[in-house]
Amino acid sequence: NIFGGGAVPLEIxxxxxxxFQWTKGWMEGGSSGSTLFDQNKRLVGTLTGGTSGVANCNNSLRTNSYGRFSKHWENNLVIKQRLSPNNASLQFLEGLDPNNNxxxxxxxxxxSSTVDGCAYxxxxxxxxxxxxxxxxxxxxIPVTWTVxxxxxxxxxxGSITIGGxxxxxxxxxxxFNANLSSPGVSYLITVTTNLVGDGNTANDQLQGTLTNRNPTVAASNITFSNITSTSMTITFTGGNARxxxxxMKQxxxxxxxxxxxxxxxxxSDSNFEVGSSIGGAYVVYQGSGNQATVSNLTPNATYxxxxxxxxxxxVLYLISNVPTGSTQVLSIEDKQLEVNLKVYPNPASDFISIELNDNRYSVAEINLTNTLGKSIKTYQIKRESDNFNAKLSLQDIPKGIYILQFNTGKAKTYKKIIVN
Incomplete structure (x- = not known):
């Protein structure tokens, strides 16, 4: 085994x-140490482990593992000592073909530079x-290139003739210099040698692709939902970064x-005040999604x-045209309302029933919004005796997900409603 000389490495x-996994065929037993080459014909790995010797060319569950030569270099000192006794800082070494005719x-x-980046x-x-x-x-030697x-x-x-x-x-x-300044754009770089009488044209051309990842389009459409006295969900539309x-700041x-x-x-941490602090604000989410649920909030506070x-x-951040928004989480009274309010059936198609056993309020407003925060329909209901009891029609509401806000003027709460 090339990771340290033993039959089985103690730690990889x-x-x-x-x-990789075979789609057809398999690796014959005794193949350990066979080589893996990259597109530049340089050795980058040797066969180190996996399954072998099962005579079934259609078995697609067989895998093999090639140890990365760059890791061999550091973990098997014999290789390093023999190929670089003076500890040279070379990144690679071109081979010599003794049979070159x-x-x-x-x-x-x-x-170079065929990696995605923001500095182009x-x-x-x-x-x-x-x-x-x-x-x-x-x-x-004549050389041409295109980007x-x-x-x-x-x-x-462009082109050049290599003299000397x-x-x-x-x-x-x-x-040479190239214009790679368009954000979000991928570029294909092709370099070709054109030596007259070249006896092997297979290595004359090389290509590489890169993408300018500089973020230029800000996120947008921040909305808040599922608001309780200690948590909320933040939804937004992403820009052009990955x-x-x-x-969040209180x-x-x-x-x-x-x-x-x-x-x-x-x-980042979804618990407020646990992630990194930036001037008294806290990082509550990092990732490629468009939604974050945050907890550990203070009742009745504005965020x-x-x-x-x-x-x-x-990392490069887009700090122009930054979308912002704010909302207030529920108070303790809001929390009581959240627990006591009953909305059913859910999902619903024709109607929903509203029930609240609470004589502290006389009237309430119900506002139905879509997930972008746009108001779809508003209802007014009154308390009867000690209860709110109402049946609201959904027949003119398109299918989808909605947020129902129940507001008494002194307390409010939210429920997610599915219309099907």
Whole structure:
């Protein structure tokens, strides 16, 4: 076993394996140590474990694990000592083909910057590497490149002739600038060598794709639902980033002092005042969704909320046009109303019945809203004797999910209603 020399490793390091499942076929027993190569023909893994030897080519449940060579390097000192006795800082080492009989063979082995990010601009440097795979030195090597916007198909093009002499098995790095400034857009980068008389054209071209992840469209449509005396649900529409952060503050509106700082990671917790504090506001949600339920709130208090789009590593936050909203959670009296109010049937189709055994109030207003907070219908009901007892028609209400607010003027509560 390459992780430490024993038959079975005591502990496999984190992210140490490539694992895949066969759709057809299987790995024959005795194949341990066989190699896995990347698109640049560099060894990146060796067969370390998995199932083998079951003679059934249609068995799709067989898996194999390849140990990552980068982890072997750190966990099996024999490899590191023999390949790098001086502890060189090389990221990779190109192999030498002792049977190379192609005199003219030039190709592209690397394109930098082919990862998604937020730092791309109108003058982003892109570096590619050209290698002389052949047995003879080469000079005046023509190279072309294109950068294609995969949304508009617009292309940026360029070319260069590499002067001087490139010895056999040597490399040279070339850098050009490209406009990668459109947020949310993916770009396809293609680099091609065009050596006259090249004896192996299979390695002449290399491509890479990246996406500009700079967030530019803010979240929107903040609404509040399922409000109790100690919790609430916040719903919003996401912008164009892959993630968003919800920041909540009690008692006063958010200011710039409550905005996240670029490059600064934060921790979130759905219990208010447990997540990271930003100037007295607290992070209550981080993720790719559009809803957060927050608890540990103070009865009858008002809370202010902001939603920030963010992406990339290091993290970049969108702090312009930040959507905000506020609402008041229920009081203790509201909580009593929430417990005592009965709404049925739910789901409902034709009508709902409202029952409340409470003689403290004489009238109540019922407001039915959709999940975006838009009022759909309002009802007025009066107490009869010691009870509120009403039957409300839903025949003109479209199917969907609604929030029913029951408000006596002194207390209020909310119920989720499904109309089917």
């Amino acid at each position: 390091p984190a992210q140490a394996l490539f694992q 192609i005199a003219a063979n030039v190709g592209v082995t690397l394109i 601009s109108a003058n982003t440097p892109i570096t590619f590497r050209v290698r002389n795979f052949g047995s003879q030195a080469q000079s005046n 294609r916007n995969l949304t508009t198909n617009a292309e940026q093009t 002499t490139l010895a056999s098995i040597s490399t040279v790095d070339i850098t 993630n968003r952060m919800v920041v 008692g006063s509106a958010l200011t710039i002092a409550n905005y996240p700082v670029n490059g600064q990671p934060y921790s 202010f909320v902001g939603v920030f789009e963010y992406d990339c590593t290091p």
